[in-house]
Amino acid sequence: MPSTEDEKVELSTRTLVESMVREDGTIDAGELYAVAGALGMTDQQVRLCVRRLADDGQFVQEGRGRRAVLRATDRARHALDPNVDFVRLMYAQDRGEVPWDGVWHLVAFAVPESARAARDALREHIVHLGGAPLQGGLYVAANPWEDLVEAEVARLGADDCVTYLTSTDLRVAGVTDPVALAARLWPLDELAQAHRRLGRIARDRLERLRAPGALDQTRFLTIAIELAGEFTRAMDPDPLLPPELLPQPWPGAEARELVAQCWREMFQSPPPEPTPRLFRLYSTVIEEVTAHLPG
Template sequence: MATADVVPDATPMPRHQHLIVTVYGLYARNQDGTFAVADLIQLLGDLGVESAGVRSSVSRLKKRGVLVSLKRDGLAAYKLSPDLEDIFTAGDERIFSPRRAKKGDAWLLASFSVPESQRHLRHKLRSILTRAGCGQVSPGLWIAPGNLAHEVEQQFDRAGLMDYVDLFKATHLTETHIREKVGQWWDLPSLEALYQEFVERHQPILQRWEQLEANEPESTDLLRQAFADYVPMVTQWRRLPYMDPGLPEEYLPANWHGLAAQELFAKMHALLGPKARRYAMSIVGAN
């Protein structure tokens, strides 16, 4: 049962570094954030990554401060940077428990002003707002559903930029134009294309597993295949909830693929997640 049989060739697989970050985020925190190098190479090998590619990608992640090297039981190992733990914890909620606002909920407004002498900070501010899923009303005014307020505030506080930002909860008073405005504030066609790509890649994989589930006995090979299907799926998915602010359904285009993609992710997470975890723990817990 080869993953390539059901994955369209036109859609590229996630980059090696992204796969490694996903594996650490899913499984390393049960191991004090640490994987022996040999275990990491085996797990990434099950995802089709050669050992040289693993070592090269780990080296890049180390330079970026994502991973730190150490010895565990006398063996070479890499640990997730402790500075990133709160980021991964916040990511768990955004990725696995996405929230969708309701019509009539308050909006978050973020206004920032940066002195000309510190204009280099403007790009950093815009990057944080974009990564949080905010839309741009004007160069210095951004908007998002109000339920993102705490997360946005945390990101600015973590970056030491709260002195430049004012956050407000607000009500939109010209409700009749809101759907048109939402299409101006967010690049929904680009996001729709990413969701459609996710569905096209992973829907056949889910269908294959649903056919197998009823009569396939659990084996090491089955768990390994679940791991090989699940980790790339999570890797492709995990950036989408950050790009999608969780707008009310009433403000979204008709036949929005984001809703189908979210349902697909939930089904694959429930079906493959436990199997993939059992396989990963059988490798990293063996030493």
């Protein structure tokens, strides 16, 4: 198995900054620089990123250097909230609690050229939700997604341009077998590769977490942010296909279980305080997931 020494987690400085936001919307700059250093980032990288985020209205900086405090604006705090429902669905699927009902969910849209921005935004949202293109303006997903698509359509004011339908006998280029369709419509090899990488990194971090010695604040945050960043990297493009449509064993399930074991190690005792707000947002899911782990 390849060594994780050659697969260090590469996080953007922005991802690091956003991950460090505390429950009250603040970031301690000294703590930020310490974690950045542990991740191999320079002070200059952090300063430039903070300046860009401040210029963009995402954060307000009070003070200078390592003694500064960054405050996330309301707009930034809303955008930073992870979608815990998707995380909950991932683990429920892995446990076999959400069997596929054989229904394909399709969305078709024809937004005029005069509303190109809305059309592009809708396409991006549909792909983010796991939709695969069938032909121009027609996308398919294996999970119910109508409510999520409708919410974005309403926000964009494109209700008159969208059609929803379901099918139990989808055929693409003569292919009707659901497993073969999934392999044709989604890049499963690429997704599997990303999950294997996540699994290797999670296994390495799990060994570090189980090593003797207490975690200080910087080590705790560094591992947590590495896991969150790599988890996001693997999960963002994942359409969350039901296990019935995936090759078995699917590496995503193993990777997610390893990440959950890391979470359990980190939360078996109260984590260093104050912790980033993403831990509170994930706390319920973490409890649900780790309750199903052996041992």
